[in-house]
Amino acid sequence: MKKFLSTTGFVLACVAPSIAAHAAGTLNLYIWSGYIAPDLIAQFQQQSGIKVNIDNYDSEETLLAKLKQGGAGYDIAVTNQAMIPVFVREGLIDKIDAANIPGYGNITARFRKPQWDPTGEYSVPYLWGTMNFAVDTSVYSGDINTLKLLFNPPAPLQGKINMFDSADDAISLAAIEAGVPACSEDPKQMQKVLDVLKQQKPFVKTYSSKAGAIRESMVSGEIAMSAIWSGTAQRASDLKHSIRYAYPKEGSLAWVDNIVVPKGAPDIDNAKKFIAFLLTPKAAATNTNFLKYQNAVDGSNAFVADDVKRAPELTPPAGAKLVFKQTCSTAAIRLHDRVWTDLLK
Incomplete structure (x- = not known):
């Protein structure tokens, strides 16, 4: 896994894409709360003249609903x-012709046409x-390196x-703790997942996916354990050194977040300019330094x-x-909804 962050082979020559100094218009960004370095927004606005407006969502389900609307x-x-x-x-995002966006060649090779976007047409x-x-x-x-601690805490x-x-x-x-596929369509298997979550529920103080709130609650001592993303955990441990991130022996969930352009985006040209900016090594490293997550841009390691x-x-x-994480079928998603509704009722 270390080679994901390190520069592989030779470093592709990379210079910041040429962005018109007085470009007009705005860019409307929909993203998790606090999930981009503020310096990047300031730099892009200064270089491009494009004003960036940011709205936040709190779950992938919220994002899906918004795009459907x-x-x-x-x-x-x-x-x-x-x-x-x-x-x-479902036809909710546009093709972006990624290979012709400046900086596309900086993407680490294994991420250019990944399993979730095999033609590389919809995302970077x-x-x-x-x-x-x-x-x-x-x-x-x-x-701490076992999921049993999270779901059956001492x-x-x-x-x-x-x-x-x-x-x-x-x-x-x-699902990892229960030993079943997360996208199972078998109600009996998903009942095992529900049992795990119900076992945990009496010990849960809060349910939240807001990274900033989780970090602050752990640092203040309001909570002592939380489901968390690796970058959020590092930012928390920087502030309170007794906070440690677990790598459960049962398995660790891994994810790759991607940039997409919603169907009918008002300004796809500005969207591509922003994508090109994010694919420069210095911009990618700025995000990694701020958010503590790995990026997929060759040459960025020199600036991390x-x-x-x-x-x-x-x-x-x-x-x-x-x-x-995998893409679940419609049947599996329905089971997810039933599990979640049953858990929270």
Whole structure:
């Protein structure tokens, strides 16, 4: 996994794409809260003259619903790899002719035509990482590298847990613990997933997928364990060194977030200019330094801070079992909805 972040072979020559100094218009971005370095927005606006407007969503389900409603005038959206085949199948995103966008050649080869976008027509990679949980080891000092800790916590952690409030993310983690496929269409298997989540529920203080709120709650001591993304965990541990990120022996969820253009985007030209900007090594490294997630841009490693490169949250240990999120069938999604509704009632 380390080679995802390091420069492979020779570094492709990369210069920032030429962006018109006085380009007109706006760019409407739909993204997770706090999921882009503020410096990048400022730099792009200064270089391009394009004003960037940002709206946030709190789950992939919210994003899907928004795109089904017509995209609400967004030029760019960021989504995980499992959603892209769904968006393509339902006609919710446009082809972007990625290979002709300046900077496309900077994308690490394995991410150019990935399994979720085999023709490379609909997306470019944004950031990637893992999704497990973190523990405040000043509260609990035992072995943390097992999902049993999250779903059947010992007394010191009970009532001090945050769990994702996204059905997809919570069920994906619980499915690993239950030993069943996250996209199973078998009601008996999904009942096992529901049992895992119900076992955990009495010990959960909050359900939230807001990265900033999770980080702040862990640092303040309001919660002592939370389902969390690797980058959020690193940012939390920078502020409170007793916070440690787990790599469960049962498996770690891995994800790749991607940039897409919603169907009917008001300004696809500005969208492509923004994508080209994000594909420059310095821009990609700025995001990695700020968000603590790996990017997929060759040459960016030269600009990534040493402490970020060394962080355990950024690079899974040798032998770590990675389980990449998959695109679920309609039948599996219906089961997800039933599990989640049953859990929260």
